[in-house]
Amino acid sequence: MVLGVFTDRYSRTQIGEMLQGTLYDLSALNALCKQARWNVVGPAFYSIHLSLEQLGALIEEQCEEVASALNCIGLPAIVQRSNIDLNSEILPIPEGFLMDRQVVDLVRERFQVFHTLSKGRQIQLREHDVLSADMLRRISSRLEKQLRTVAASHLAA
DSSP: OOOOOOSSHHHHHHHHHHHHHHHHHHHHHHHHHHHHHHHEESTTHHHHHHHHHHHHHHHHHHHHHHHHHHHHTTOOOOOOHHHHHHHOOOOOOOSSOEEHHHHHHHHHHHHHHHHHHHHHHHHHHHTTOHHHHHHHHHHHHHHHHHHHHHHHHHHHO
């Protein structure tokens, strides 16, 4: 992936901060999906479990894309758990078993936060790097489509 041309170091730093913030949030969402997948109970258990597994795999792919974008602009991708916990704005879900409907609601809420954060980053990035802004838009769109599958899983039971 070739990202935009930078006019100064400030632009690269700003772009890096927004991409790293996205990576933190995606990593937090991935951990949240695992937690939910392993602890969902109820009539829709199996379909939600499978849908969350697919969503987690998609999130992993998006993490790879963002990490590669960071590397392309000469910045390291930071994905240590302690950094994710400190810097992500995605709240964890409660520990323990969760009913299928509750899981769907919690996952939807967290993804809405991600979508809002991503939208803000896209707006800021457009000033510095249209390609990175478009990458974030595509990521949000992909995740939104897969999230619909999770929501539909609950209705199928």
